[in-house]
Amino acid sequence: MIIKVLGASGSELPGQNSPCFLLDNHTTLDAGTISNVLNEEDQYKINDIFLTHSHLDHIKAIPFISENIAISNTPHNINIYSIAPVLKLIKDNMLNNFIWPDFTVIPNIQNSIIKLIDLTIEKPIIIKDFSITPLLVNHAIPAVGYLIKTDDNKRIFYTGDTGPNDTIWDKIGQIPLDCLIIEVSFPDKLEELSIISGHLTPKLLNIELSKIKYPPKHIYITHIKQQYHALIKSELDDLMIDNLNILHDGYIIEV
Ligand SMILES: [Zn+2]
Numbered sequence: 001m002i003i004k005v006l007g008a009s010g011s012e013l014p015g016q017n018s019p020c021f022l023l024d025n026h027t028t029l030d031a032g033t034i035s036n037v038l039n040e041e042d043q044y045k046i047n048d049i050f051l052t053h054s055h056l057d058h059i060k061a062i063p064f065i066s067e068n069i070a071i072s073n074t075p076h077n078i079n080i081y082s083i084a085p086v087l088k089l090i091k092d093n094m095l096n097n098f099i100w101p102d103f104t105v106i107p108n109i110q111n112s113i114i115k116l117i118d119l120t121i122e123k124p125i126i127i128k129d130f131s132i133t134p135l136l137v138n139h140a141i142p143a144v145g146y147l148i149k150t151d152d153n154k155r156i157f158y159t160g161d162t163g164p165n166d167t168i169w170d171k172i173g174q175i176p177l178d179c180l181i182i183e184v185s186f187p188d189k190l191e192e193l194s195i196i197s198g199h200l201t202p203k204l205l206n207i208e209l210s211k212i213k214y215p216p217k218h219i220y221i222t223h224i225k226q227q228y229h230a231l232i233k234s235e236l237d238d239l240m241i242d243n244l245n246i247l248h249d250g251y252i253i254e255v
C-alpha cells in the first residue's frame with residue numbers, strides 16, 4: 001500500500017496542511033486537505049473517506065471536493081464513513097444548507113454526491129483490498145483511530161487525534177504493526193494542555209509506546225503544531241527511537 005501524505009500538520013500555515021492520508025489513490029483517512037493539493041482528476045479517483053472525528057482540521061476539504069464534483073458535473077459520489085456521532089455533527093453543523101449546501105441530498109437522495117455511512121466501533125469493513133476497523137481513542141469529542149489490514153497482511157494504525165489511552169493498544173493485536181501513524185501536537189511543557197485537549201507530547205508519546213507489547217516496525221508522527229515544530233523535533237530526537245519519522249506534506253509511506 002502507498003500512503004500519500006496530503007497534509008500532516010496540526011496547524012495551518014503556507015505549505016503546512018491539515019491531516020489527510022491518501023491510501024492507494026482511492027481512499028483517505030481524514031479530509032483536512034484534498035482539493036487544494038490534488039488536481040481534479042485525482043480528486044475524482046477518491047471513493048471513500050474515513051473520518052476520525054469532526055474537528056474542522058480533519059473535515060474541511062469535504063465541502064470543496066463536493067462542490068467540485070457538483071460544478072464539474074462528474075458522475076461521481078464519495079462515501080464518508082465514521083461512527084454515528086461524528087457523522088451527525090457534520091450533517092448538523094456543516095452540510096446543513098447554512099454553512100454549506102447539503103450534498104447528502106444533491107442532486108437527489110438516491111444519487112447524492114456525499115453518502116454518510118455509519119461504522120460500528122471495533123467492527124471491520126472491507127474497502128477494495130483492505131479491511132478497516134474503527135477503534136475508540138481519547139479526544140475532546142467522539143473520535144476513533146483506524147486499524148487497516150491489507151490483503152498482503154500488512155497492518156497500519158492511524159490514531160487521528162488522541163490523548164493518553166489505556167485500552168487501545170491491546171486491541172491492535174499481537175503482531176507488530178507495520179506502520180503506526182500517531183499524533184504529537186504539543187511540546188512537553190504543554191503537557192497539561194495536551195491532556196485537557198486530548199493530544200500527546202513527546203513524553204506522553206513515549207509512555208503510549210511503552211504500552212505496546214509488540215513494538216511497531218515504523219512510527220510516523222503527525223499533527224505537530226508548527227509553532228513548536230523545532231522544540232517538538234528536538235524532544236522527539238531525545239527519545240532516541242530509531243524507527244521514528246516526522247511526517248510532512250508530500251511524504252510517501254510505502255507499507
Ligand atoms: Zn481534534
Ligand SMILES: [Zn+2]
Nearest residue numbers: 055057058161
Ligand atoms: Zn486535529
